[in-house]
Amino acid sequence: MKILLLAGDGIGPEIMVEAEKVLTALALPVTLDRALVGGAAYAAAGHPLPPETLAKAKAADAILFGAVGDPRFDNVERHLRPEQAILGLRAELGLFANLRPAKMFAGLEDSSALRPEVASAIDLLIVRELNGDVYFGEKGTRTTADGQREGYDIMAYSENEVRRIAHVAFRAAQGRRGRLCSVDKANVLETSQLWRDVVIEVAADYPDVTLSHMYVDNAAMQLVRNPGQFDVVVTGNLFGDILSDQASMCVGSIGLLASASLSESTQGLYEPIHGSAPDIAGQGVANPLAMILSLAMLLRHSGGDEASAVRIEAAVAQVLADGCRGADLGGHMGTAALGDAVVAALNG
Amino acid sequence: MKILLLAGDGIGPEIMVEAEKVLTALALPVTLDRALVGGAAYAAAGHPLPPETLAKAKAADAILFGAVGDPRFDNVERHLRPEQAILGLRAELGLFANLRPAKMFAGLEDSSALRPEVASAIDLLIVRELNGDVYFGEKGTRTTADGQREGYDIMAYSENEVRRIAHVAFRAAQGRRGRLCSVDKANVLETSQLWRDVVIEVAADYPDVTLSHMYVDNAAMQLVRNPGQFDVVVTGNLFGDILSDQASMCVGSIGLLASASLSESTQGLYEPIHGSAPDIAGQGVANPLAMILSLAMLLRHSGGDEASAVRIEAAVAQVLADGCRGADLGGHMGTAALGDAVVAALNG
Numbered sequence: 072m073k074i075l076l077l078a079g080d081g082i083g084p085e086i087m088v089e090a091e092k093v094l095t096a097l098a099l100p101v102t103l104d105r106a107l108v109g110g111a112a113y114a115a116a117g118h119p120l121p122p123e124t125l126a127k128a129k130a131a132d133a134i135l136f137g138a139v140g141d142p143r144f145d146n147v148e149r150h151l152r153p154e155q156a157i158l159g160l161r162a163e164l165g166l167f168a169n170l171r172p173a174k175m176f177a178g179l180e181d182s183s184a185l186r187p188e189v190a191s192a193i194d195l196l197i198v199r200e201l202n203g204d205v206y207f208g209e210k211g212t213r214t215t216a217d218g219q220r221e222g223y224d225i226m227a228y229s230e231n232e233v234r235r236i237a238h239v240a241f242r243a244a245q246g247r248r249g250r251l252c253s254v255d256k257a258n259v260l261e262t263s264q265l266w267r268d269v270v271i272e273v274a275a276d277y278p279d280v281t282l283s284h285m286y287v288d289n290a291a292m293q294l295v296r297n298p299g300q301f302d303v304v305v306t307g308n309l310f311g312d313i314l315s316d317q318a319s320m321c322v323g324s325i326g327l328l329a330s331a332s333l334s335e336s337t338q339g340l341y342e343p344i345h346g347s348a349p350d351i352a353g354q355g356v357a358n359p360l361a362m363i364l365s366l367a368m369l370l371r372h373s374g375g376d377e378a379s380a381v382r383i384e385a386a387v388a389q390v391l392a393d394g395c396r397g398a399d400l401g402g403h404m405g406t407a408a409l410g411d412a413v414v415a416a417l418n419g
Numbered sequence: 420m421k422i423l424l425l426a427g428d429g430i431g432p433e434i435m436v437e438a439e440k441v442l443t444a445l446a447l448p449v450t451l452d453r454a455l456v457g458g459a460a461y462a463a464a465g466h467p468l469p470p471e472t473l474a475k476a477k478a479a480d481a482i483l484f485g486a487v488g489d490p491r492f493d494n495v496e497r498h499l500r501p502e503q504a505i506l507g508l509r510a511e512l513g514l515f516a517n518l519r520p521a522k523m524f525a526g527l528e529d530s531s532a533l534r535p536e537v538a539s540a541i542d543l544l545i546v547r548e549l550n551g552d553v554y555f556g557e558k559g560t561r562t563t564a565d566g567q568r569e570g571y572d573i574m575a576y577s578e579n580e581v582r583r584i585a586h587v588a589f590r591a592a593q594g595r596r597g598r599l600c601s602v603d604k605a606n607v608l609e610t611s612q613l614w615r616d617v618v619i620e621v622a623a624d625y626p627d628v629t630l631s632h633m634y635v636d637n638a639a640m641q642l643v644r645n646p647g648q649f650d651v652v653v654t655g656n657l658f659g660d661i662l663s664d665q666a667s668m669c670v671g672s673i674g675l676l677a678s679a680s681l682s683e684s685t686q687g688l689y690e691p692i693h694g695s696a697p698d699i700a701g702q703g704v705a706n707p708l709a710m711i712l713s714l715a716m717l718l719r720h721s722g723g724d725e726a727s728a729v730r731i732e733a734a735v736a737q738v739l740a741d742g743c744r745g746a747d748l749g750g751h752m753g754t755a756a757l758g759d760a761v762v763a764a765l766n767g
């Protein structure tokens with residue numbers, strides 16, 4: 072398997088080192104390649120997703136992605152900003168299915184802002200559509216009839232886009248507790264009405280899955296009130312962005328959650344759901360566990376190596392159960408020490 | 420002052436009765452009128468916002484609004500659904516500024532899903548733009564080049580729309596702790612980029628207010644992690660819908676939060692932020708406190724009667740501090756008993 076490592080900006084390179092340690096410890100038959108992405112690529116090559124990087128990404132079986140984002144480039148033209156690299160990869164590689172699991176780890180119940188009895192019940196999977204919605208519709212600025220500047224972005228979903236993500240979500244629910252909640256804003260948006268209609272059509276193929284629908288405002292409320300009620304949640308690109316970040320914080324730290332972005336093939340991109348955290352970059356204090364758990368998802372979904380994925384996940388759970396904590400969880404362990412602890416747990 | 424009472428659907432009529440009790444107890448010189456709205460109006464007159472209701476709304480100094488929404492009409496054509504009534508009133512009356520305060524009440528710290536030390540710090544105001552965004556842009560279904568159904572909605576903000584809501588938010592921050600956080604998704608949306616640019620322009624008029632910016636996904640996370648960090652939050656219609664419902668749940672029950680929807684004049688519409696709750700309608704168990712607190716906001720913003728507003732708010736706080744709880748907060752007091760308790764506290 073050919074894996075492309077895109078470390079990116081901020082804490083990306085530091086946490087990538089720890090994922091590589093884990094990969095080395097597993098001694099798997101993989102070949103590794105590297106390329107620049109995000110602000111690092113813009114600084115070196117004038118574009119956040121240079122052609123060489125994109126070509127390598129297309130040629131790889133899987134991409135392990137750190138993070139992009141660099142405040143130095145917040146004011147360059149939009150299409151040259153670091154974040155465009157991840158949007159570009161999602162679009163160019165057809166990575167339409169973003170899986171964001173959130174589950175409480177044993178020993179972390181007291182780290183969540185939620186009360187322990189509420190937090191401990193969290194075991195959900197957000198399936199976020201990643202190639203459409205208001206992210207990728209026509210957008211720009213124009214002048215209104217009365218001479219005002221106006222910004223606009225077109226939100227849209229076509230039935231085939233909804234259908235393929237719905238199938239991913241229903242299949243995921245079959246492999247879990249059999250419940251799927253589709254989140255939309257069908258009382259206001261035509262995009263959501265079509266979404267809901269198509270999800271209902273697809274449901275006919277999955278009589279073993281219980282489908283429900285929830286408006287996004289209510290979903291944001293229910294994720295605080297009682298997140299344990301959710302099994303699989305399927306939603307569009309924008310609502311998925313908001314709800315998955317919210318869910319991550321319910322688990323205690325955004326430094327613990329991994330994600331997979333999948334295409335129609337087995338090719339995928341795997342990244343922590345946190346960002347580049349420029350405020351703590353270079354200090355060796357970033358939590359590498361989400362990055363390491365992203366590697367586990369890579370081995371599972373693109374490598375077909377469930378055994379190694381489970382080994383990594385068990386090692387991370389062990390390290391947390393043993394009380395290892397980085398600064399994000401009020402502890403003192405640095406990035407490298409946490410990575411070493413995972414490797415020790417893998418071997419022990 | 421002429422107040423129009425629009426009780427609406429579900430629990431709307433029950434909780435409206437309790438607000439009227441409070442109004443009667445205050446013996447203020449107001450004239451009351453009533454009209455049908457939402458599903459109730461659709462059932463009686465074939466439209467959720469009949470012309471007579473709209474005319475009365477336009478003629479009123481203030482509107483006290485219960486809730487709309489009735490599952491019996493979920494499948495009628497979109498423009499005839501109960502929710503269209505509230506969207507229509509917001510548009511027709513130019514109610515562009517939605518104020519949604521969220522503050523922890525003494526004695527309710529243990530009712531929040533958040534840990535008490537996190538929840539007790541909540542004292543924020545969400546200022547939501549209510550006349551624009553993807554809610555009111557062109558929308559519909561069309562057929563793509565390859566024959567697929569596609570739903571679309573245009574998201575847009577013009578600079579004057581952003582400017583007037585920004586002024587409301589900056590002034591609100593001046594009257595509070597002097598901090599304003601503008602929430603957008605400027606790393607992806609042109610609508611958000613214009614929003615951010617204009618908010619920064621308006622900030623020049625308010626050197627005494629500290630302005631910050633946050634992406635909406637991060638805001639959803641921070642509202643769970645540490646809601647106490649926020650003073651005033653200003654955001655667009657869609658993000659405001661999601662974040663204000665989320666914030667309400669952090670306070671313990673959505674049955675406690677009121678909102679004001681204001682125009683350029685002193686005319687305004689006041690409503691609980693919860694919905695019509697059809698599942699508990701007619702049982703006399705709905706919490707009337709958000710409705711009663713909406714009346715307080717009405718007297719403050721449209722009536723210029725700060726003293727009566729403060730009296731009502733103090734009475735509600737007293738009732739909660741005394742341990743009065745409805746089913747939403749794990750207690751046994753019904754709708755009427757809670758309303759009576761507020762009246763008793765007012766007089767006592």
Ligand SMILES: CC(C)[C@H](C(=O)O)[C@@H](O)C(=O)O
Pocket residue numbers: 154157158312606607636
């Ligand atoms: C960086 C940004 C464009 C991105 C998104 O909004 O999708 C991020 O928030 C994410 O969720 O991966």
Ligand SMILES: CC(C)[C@H](C(=O)O)[C@@H](O)C(=O)O
Pocket residue numbers: 258259288502505506660
């Ligand atoms: C009923 C619905 C159209 C409405 C909205 O989305 O604005 C409601 O959720 C609200 O927040 O007042």
